[in-house]
């Protein structure tokens with residue numbers, strides 16, 4: 001299992017997360033990424049070239065598996081801002097309190113084993129006015145699709161390195177102490193159980209809401225705007 005997780009899976013993830021529709025999906029939230037950025041579960045750095053160098057000061061890319069970062073070499077070399085890889089888990093972030101402006105996750109909350117612990121750490125490192133920006137797949141709002149997501153989960157989780165098809169992403173984020181500011185949901189091309197996606201921004205609970213409405217550019221996004 002160790003060889004699969006450390007040496008094979010990061011290569012599969014690199015290819016799977018680099019396909020056109022997934023790149024387009026992430027683009028929807030990138031305009032909200034700014035300042036000192038911490039990306040959790042950064043994988044092979046597909047988000048880095050999508051970040052605006054005018055807005056982003058530096059990026060800490062955290063992942064427990066270092067191979068993805070090595071696969072990202074060409075992407076990193078082309079960047080105009082500084083990056084640093086943190087070989088660590090989202091449940092234990094090796095950064096100071098209040099030290100980042102944006103925490104970013106894309107297709108990572110599905111895999112992080114203890115998401116509530118990770119959200120608690122995110123609140124600790126995020127400065128009070130900072131923003132959590134996310135693009136995540138998870139539990140659909142349609143009952144029959146949910147049934148399939150629950151049915152497929154045991155086998156999918158084993159094949160895909162602990163990825164969950166059936167995490168209720170907005171509820172999870174709110175249980176973790178964040179207030180969601182803007183949220184859109186919809187499907188991207190591909191098997192539906194894997195493609196129900198949440199694009200949004202959130203702030204630490206009990207803070208003043210700021211204008212973070214998400215405008216989704218992809219045509220196939222169809223449903224579920226909130227706020």
Ligand SMILES: C[S@@+](CC[C@H](N)C(=O)[O-])C[C@H]1O[C@@H](n2cnc3c(N)ncnc32)[C@H](O)[C@@H]1O
Nearest residue numbers: 017041042043046065089090106107108111112
């Ligand atoms: C599906 S990949 C997504 C990669 C990247 N975020 C993207 O969008 O291309 C999930 C990533 O979460 C990472 N991961 C797994 N457990 C983690 C943990 N405890 N903390 C942070 N990242 C973790 C995996 O190593 C993998 O790189």
